[in-house]
Amino acid sequence: MSKQPTNTTTSTSAIERLRDEGLAALRGAASLEELAAAKSAHLGKKSPLALAQRGLGQLGPEERRQLGQAINAARAALEEAEAARRSELEAERDRSVLAAEAVDVTLPPRTPRRGSLHPVHETMDAMVDVFVGLGYRVVTGPEVESDWFNFEALNIPPDHPARSLMDTIYVRGLGSEADAYGVTDLLLRTHTSPVQARTMLAQPPPVYVVVPGRVYRSDVADATHLPAFHQIEGLAIDAALSFADLRGTLAELARNLLGPETRIRMRPHHFRFTEPSCEVDAWHDGRWIELLGAGMVHPNVLAHVGYDSAAVQGFAFGIGVERIAMLRHGITDIRLFVENDLRFLSAF
Numbered sequence: 391m392s393k394q395p396t397n398t399t400t401s402t403s404a405i406e407r408l409r410d411e412g413l414a415a416l417r418g419a420a421s422l423e424e425l426a427a428a429k430s431a432h433l434g435k436k437s438p439l440a441l442a443q444r445g446l447g448q449l450g451p452e453e454r455r456q457l458g459q460a461i462n463a464a465r466a467a468l469e470e471a472e473a474a475r476r477s478e479l480e481a482e483r484d485r486s487v488l489a490a491e492a493v494d495v496t497l498p499p500r501t502p503r504r505g506s507l508h509p510v511h512e513t514m515d516a517m518v519d520v521f522v523g524l525g526y527r528v529v530t531g532p533e534v535e536s537d538w539f540n541f542e543a544l545n546i547p548p549d550h551p552a553r554s555l556m557d558t559i560y561v562r563g564l565g566s567e568a569d570a571y572g573v574t575d576l577l578l579r580t581h582t583s584p585v586q587a588r589t590m591l592a593q594p595p596p597v598y599v600v601v602p603g604r605v606y607r608s609d610v611a612d613a614t615h616l617p618a619f620h621q622i623e624g625l626a627i628d629a630a631l632s633f634a635d636l637r638g639t640l641a642e643l644a645r646n647l648l649g650p651e652t653r654i655r656m657r658p659h660h661f662r663f664t665e666p667s668c669e670v671d672a673w674h675d676g677r678w679i680e681l682l683g684a685g686m687v688h689p690n691v692l693a694h695v696g697y698d699s700a701a702v703q704g705f706a707f708g709i710g711v712e713r714i715a716m717l718r719h720g721i722t723d724i725r726l727f728v729e730n731d732l733r734f735l736s737a738f
């Protein structure tokens with residue numbers, strides 16, 4: 391006895407109608423999303439075709455064979471149509487993605503403007519590199535410094551006239567009350583030399599250090615002065631260092647900065663923290679140019695930090711960085727370094 395389920399499609403013409411509806415939906419899908427929806431509606435587990443397939447078991451053998459063939463043919467046609475439409479739509483999508491991501495290599499570039507090192511820092515780096523190559527260590531110290539480190543440790547006692555040469559900017563004035571650490575006078579360091587004492591207090595000899603940093607003087611800015619500028623301090627302390635070592639070291643610096651043929655000369659000078667002291671000039675562009683101050687470290691400086699001046703000695707030097715940067719780049723007004731005019735800065 392065969393019963394007739396209500397929702398089972400039983401005629402081949404009905405199957406063909408389902409096929410045609412499905413083909414129309416699949417072929418007409420305007421996007422991959424629409425195609426997926428049409429596929430699920432016409433080929434999915436709950437599609438009329440799938441339901442018809444499930445109903446086959448209730449039919450007689452001949453009917454089942456005929457209808458089964460029709461269903462299989464319809465399914466094959468739908469699958470083929472789905473695959474064909476899918477490859478069309480995928481190709482379309484790829485084309486539009488490629489178009490959207492296309493790069494016009496003929497357009498002018500819009501790269502951001504590149505920054506560069508400030509010429510003062512570039513010069514400072516170049517000098518520090520020379521000393522690092524000679525085995526020196528790079529150390530730094532505070533810009534707000536105590537009177538003791540800036541002056542006394544360097545053999546410049548209170549009330550010594552040498553102080554008036556340095557136009558010191560005080561942070562807490564002479565004669566004001568001591569703070570919790572007993573410090574009465576704080577100032578903006580007038581040179582990098584206080585880091586000599588800081589370094590020697592922190593370690594036993596031998597010492598080979600360079601100290602790049604900013605220093606301050608109460609100067610009015612003009613073509614050759616700034617109230618804030620940069621120095622590089624050098625300090626070498628060892629068992630047997632001589633004035634000849636100082637000369638060789640500074641000659642090496644000059645050759646690296648100004649060219650391999652550069653000659654230097656040493657002129658007698660006076661600094662409180664070196665004895666003997668000198669100024670060093672380099673022969674550059676047909677004239678002698680002052681490069682820096684230097685000398686053999688004064689025994690009083692060694693004594694202040696507890697070094698035995700009978701056992702060790704050494705030399706020190708101090709270089710104005712802006713001055714060297716001006717030489718290297720042919721700049722005649724030091725104020726250009728702080729005006730931050732991009733036309734000037736981007737020339738380097």
Ligand code: DAH
Pocket residue numbers: 580581582583623624661663664682683684685705706707708709
């Ligand atoms: N501190 C000195 C200044 O600012 C420069 C100087 C000279 C430093 C001689 C030194 C030195 O270490 O030995 O003018």
